[in-house]
Amino acid sequence: MNAPLRHPEVAADAALVHVRGLTVDFLGGRKPVRAVGGVDLDLKAGEALALLGESGSGKSVTLRALMRLLPEKRTRIGGTLRIDGQDVLALRKKSLAAFRGGTVAMIFQDPGLALDPVYRIGDQIAEAVVRHEGASHAQGRARALELFERVQIPSAARRLDNYPHEMSGGMRQRAMIALALACRPKVLLADEPTTALDATVQIQILLLLRELQRDLGLAVIFVTHDVGVAVQVADRVAVMYGGHLVEVGSSGEVIGAPAHPYTRGLLASRITPDSPKGVRLVTIPGSPPDLADPPPGCPFAPRCTLAVPACDDGLPERVALAPGHAARCIRVGAA
Amino acid sequence: MTLDPRDRGGPAQPLLSVSGLVKHFGGKGGLLGRGPVVRAVDGVDFAIAKGETLGVVGESGCGKSTTARLLMQINRPDAGDIVFDGEKLGTRALDLKTYRRQVQMVFQDSYASLNPRLTIEETVAFGPKAHGLSAGAALARAHDLLRRVGLEPRRFGGRYPHEVSGGQRQRVNIARALALEPRLLILDEAVSALDKSVEAQVLNLLDDLKRDFGLTYMFISHDLNVVRFMSDRVMVMYLGKIAEIGPADDILKAPRHPYTAALLASQPSTDPAARIEEAPLTGDPPNPINPPPGCRFHTRCRFAADLCRTREPGLDPVAPSHLAACHMAVEGSGHPQAPTLPMAA
Known part of the structure; x- marks a missing residue:
């Protein structure tokens, strides 16, 4: 059949x-x-x-x-x-x-x-x-x-x-x-x-x-x-932001141990069945980039709380975190 | 929360109560005189207490949006009473214009609900002007509200709806809804079209506004997690009827209606180890044109007994402040899985 x-x-x-x-x-x-x-x-x-x-x-x-x-x-x-x-x-x-x-x-x-x-x-x-x-x-x-x-x-x-x-x-x-x-x-x-x-x-x-x-x-x-x-x-998840794959890995890795600040922000702002009521939701400030006028370096830098001046120096290279798990962020592991 | 000078019945009196609400579409008229009847809302009773948020969930065709539109009087109900702070709508004590000022609505489609030819500040000032405020005072109120929803009036006031993002447009819709100083805000999938990172911002804003303006919310959404987070009580609808209503945590942590349980079990988990292996329900929700006899859910219910196919369950108390329309939840109903009466045991 x-x-x-x-x-x-x-x-x-x-x-x-x-x-x-x-x-x-x-x-x-x-x-x-x-x-x-x-x-x-x-x-x-x-x-x-x-x-x-x-x-x-x-x-x-x-x-x-x-x-x-x-x-x-x-x-x-x-x-x-x-x-x-x-x-x-x-x-x-x-x-x-x-x-x-x-x-x-x-x-x-x-x-x-x-x-x-x-x-x-x-x-x-x-x-x-x-x-x-x-x-x-x-x-x-x-x-x-x-x-x-x-x-x-x-x-x-x-x-x-x-x-x-x-x-x-x-x-x-x-x-x-x-x-x-x-x-x-x-x-x-x-x-x-x-x-x-x-x-x-x-x-x-x-x-x-x-x-x-x-x-x-x-x-x-x-x-x-x-x-x-x-x-x-x-089985695998690729997270996309501003036209780039910012993080790729198995779903367990990306959702369970997110490395890119955008992935982390996205997951933190989600409401889960266990989100305590009456507590303010964590938000990502600002809004996604205007693709007609993109940021010079990392597309997430303007909204990123971990951003440093070097983030504007060009698209970050892929940083390998584990076999098959990688993130485009120069601040991986900063917080 | 300061006492609203418009408050009439005190805190114990519901802000809104609805009884026997019915709306059928089609049927009479039509090209051949008799078309099919859509039983969109088919006898609904509930109340919303002052200052609370009532969440409403259910799938397409369950009647949640029609209920909202009946409350807003966008559609007139075929039957049923709407009582607002103790005054029945349509009597001399509460005419439609006075009522509408106090009940406002925010829709899902932020763009379709704005006039594309009005700037944002004109949009927000429009209602107050129509209700007799001077142009200058209306504009001042618009600026106030725009600031309140996080849109700097000098930067955003002169823009048109297409010149701002979806999240910002929904903030404009919220500001406009607040411009007439309503007491009840109906949010019909108001954050559903927004991206998750923006949704959280707007939910936080709604929380602030509720406290600062002493508002009462009816919050309609298909997202059970968001509804649980936002609501004090939750109402679950299925095919034009209430399936279950009660405290949010009771309904969404210990549901008594099998439909609510199936809705919850259909939510994909974010844990790869907890993937759903079998669909809790088969098929689509039936058409409200020909709702099944007896319990409307029996065609998809795994616990359905003969009783369910013939006798429609009432909305009966099953726990403190918790009502459910299921024979299984009521003692001595005759359903094989119903709790037995202590006397009969």
């Missing part, structure tokens, strides 16, 4: 996603805005990484760059981007179309972005299979049914004939996941797919994604602003 959905060529230990010095500039304004300032990422098959950050941190832009979904004329992507051995930035029209969906697929916060409102969902999935694999429509429908069962949509056969608006929010999200998996991708990109869902539905979708990742050997990059969601879906 799972075997045919799994991509045939996924070797257990291959480095699927290899990103070095990824930059994204938005053009068209008075001056270019650097939304992503040089991101390095590596991801193996079957590995899940959470990209944790606030609005404007560049997490969604990074994700879209991996699939070249940003408007070509108004953006400039720099750096090295290899996914499954392909140079993503060099892909031309036809190979790019095969790459999207066939190697990398994406799910969104709003299923409305991925599903066409005027086609039955079963037909949308079948069409993707026909396009990518040259299969017949009937074969495509058979794959759609298999996928609907895989994502645990009740009465799957009947639901294939639904239009998106005939489904509830959680069901639509499952249908979108089925569509994303239609062409057996190796990498699944998830852009806050559960943010708009109710709590009791969110956890169902998170558990489903985790199960699919395990069973199908998918590499998953999951963008979220929610620490709990990041921990639930991913």
